[in-house]
Amino acid sequence: MYLYSTMRSYVEAASSAKPTPGGGSIAAAAGALGMSMACMAANFTVGKKKFKAVEGEVRKQLDACMKARDELLRLMDEDTQAYAEVSAAYAMPKETAEDKAARTAAIQSALVVAMDAPLKAVRACRVALQATDALVEIANPNLISDVGVAALLCEAALRAAKLNVEINLHSLKDDTLVEKTRAEIEEAAAEGKAYATAVMTRVVKAVGGTI
Amino acid sequence: MYLYSTMRSYVEAASSAKPTPGGGSIAAAAGALGMSMACMAANFTVGKKKFKAVEGEVRKQLDACMKARDELLRLMDEDTQAYAEVSAAYAMPKETAEDKAARTAAIQSALVVAMDAPLKAVRACRVALQATDALVEIANPNLISDVGVAALLCEAALRAAKLNVEINLHSLKDDTLVEKTRAEIEEAAAEGKAYATAVMTRVVKAVGGTI
Numbered sequence: 238m239y240l241y242s243t244m245r246s247y248v249e250a251a252s253s254a255k256p257t258p259g260g261g262s263i264a265a266a267a268g269a270l271g272m273s274m275a276c277m278a279a280n281f282t283v284g285k286k287k288f289k290a291v292e293g294e295v296r297k298q299l300d301a302c303m304k305a306r307d308e309l310l311r312l313m314d315e316d317t318q319a320y321a322e323v324s325a326a327y328a329m330p331k332e333t334a335e336d337k338a339a340r341t342a343a344i345q346s347a348l349v350v351a352m353d354a355p356l357k358a359v360r361a362c363r364v365a366l367q368a369t370d371a372l373v374e375i376a377n378p379n380l381i382s383d384v385g386v387a388a389l390l391c392e393a394a395l396r397a398a399k400l401n402v403e404i405n406l407h408s409l410k411d412d413t414l415v416e417k418t419r420a421e422i423e424e425a426a427a428e429g430k431a432y433a434t435a436v437m438t439r440v441v442k443a444v445g446g447t448i
Numbered sequence: 449m450y451l452y453s454t455m456r457s458y459v460e461a462a463s464s465a466k467p468t469p470g471g472g473s474i475a476a477a478a479g480a481l482g483m484s485m486a487c488m489a490a491n492f493t494v495g496k497k498k499f500k501a502v503e504g505e506v507r508k509q510l511d512a513c514m515k516a517r518d519e520l521l522r523l524m525d526e527d528t529q530a531y532a533e534v535s536a537a538y539a540m541p542k543e544t545a546e547d548k549a550a551r552t553a554a555i556q557s558a559l560v561v562a563m564d565a566p567l568k569a570v571r572a573c574r575v576a577l578q579a580t581d582a583l584v585e586i587a588n589p590n591l592i593s594d595v596g597v598a599a600l601l602c603e604a605a606l607r608a609a610k611l612n613v614e615i616n617l618h619s620l621k622d623d624t625l626v627e628k629t630r631a632e633i634e635e636a637a638a639e640g641k642a643y644a645t646a647v648m649t650r651v652v653k654a655v656g657g658t659i
Contacts, residue, residue: 238456239457241456243454243455244450244451244452244453244524245451248454248483249484251487252484252488252514252517253488254488255532255578258486259485260594260597262482263484263485266455266481267482267601269455270459270563271474271478273459274471274474275464276463277464277465277470280463280464281465294617306463310456313455323450328564343645349556382614383471385611386471386474386475386608386612389607389608389611390475390478390605390608393478393601393604394601397597397600399599400593400600400651400655401597403593403656403658404593404655407655407656407657412565413517416460418503441611442615442616444611444618445614445617446614446617447614
């Protein structure tokens with residue numbers, strides 16, 4: 238499991254001419270990295286007298302951040318495992334008309350399996366960005382740039398995961414499922430972008446930078 | 449060194465109430481993850497008959513991507529080490545006027561040291577995005593969504609690293625250095641955004657998605 242690989246070996250495996258780990262796994266990993274910064278900001282806030290008034294709310298958001306982070310770490314590997322099914326479907330024989338029909342059906346099911354991990358990553362990043370937006374107002378202001386890093390990386394991770402859903406939708410023939418999934422990822426991307434923009438507007442004001 | 453930590457332990461260390469690894473390290477790590485996807489796309493292109501016409505150019509860009517990736521992996525740890533100096537400066541005594549002057553001077557030098565790793569990460573991400581833009585036209589089109597993931601993550605990593613430069617510039621009193629550094633990171637961010645937008649425009653056209 239890549240979760241227990243070193244950063245160097247995970248990055249090297251991802252760089253090589255092997256299909257896994259691919260974009261879905263890397264997107265989830267980037268989201269987990271982003272979430273760690275929101276967790277750090279919350280952990281530097283809870284238990285401090287100065288922030289006692291917001292303690293309950295920060296703890297609630299920290300819990301949401303840790304759940305999203307752990308889900309994204311899990312998806313790093315889930316995405317990699319799903320690929321085996323897609324690969325097996327494409328390797329099926331295509332000699333006779335019967336072969337071809339069976340192969341097409343297997344590919345269609347495999348596409349649904351393959352888009353599951355990036356779809357879950359889109360959802361986890363959406364929750365992550367909502368929690369980051371809640372934290373930017375109340376977390377220890379010494380860590381505001383780290384909250385900004387969380388927003389930037391989780392929004393990019395959401396868009397990267399969305400791209401990995403879209404590449405599967407591109408070949409999927411079940412129009413109802415395609416439409417439903419497209420609507421969900423578009424809404425998540427729009428909401429994620431709004432949260433990230435709100436966070437970054439606040440962050441750059443505090444650090445005197447630019448968006 | 450976090451480079452040789454597992455993903456889980458790096459993410460857990462980053463999440464904890466300890467100042468390192470912080471935003472600068474995480475930004476560099478996200479850039480390295482992004483670059484791995486550009487390397488994968490290039491590695492699925494070189495040595496194939498079908499892409500023989502662009503072999504030389506793809507090899508050149510692969511080389512640039514691997515250098516940027518390895519620099520970003522190195523910066524994951526360099527950023528963490530620099531923090532010790534900042535911490536030591538802030539811990540200096542501030543009883544007498546002499547103490548205070550020495551402490552202020554030490555903090556000012558430490559800020560310059562602390563912004564060095566994120567500044568190098570901004571530069572590496574700029575090179576990374578330039579190479580990604582060159583690859584999107586010529587790499588194996590089966591991996592176009594992975595090239596998109598590279599662009600999304602490296603642009604976010606550039607912006608996250610820039611934020612970690614800005615937070616140091618905010619307290620730095622050397623106006624000439626502040627101005628020069630701000631100009632460099634603004635230019636890098638604008639250029640990086642232009643490359644990422646060009647890549648994503650091409651990618652979403654191919655996968656039938658949205659930016």
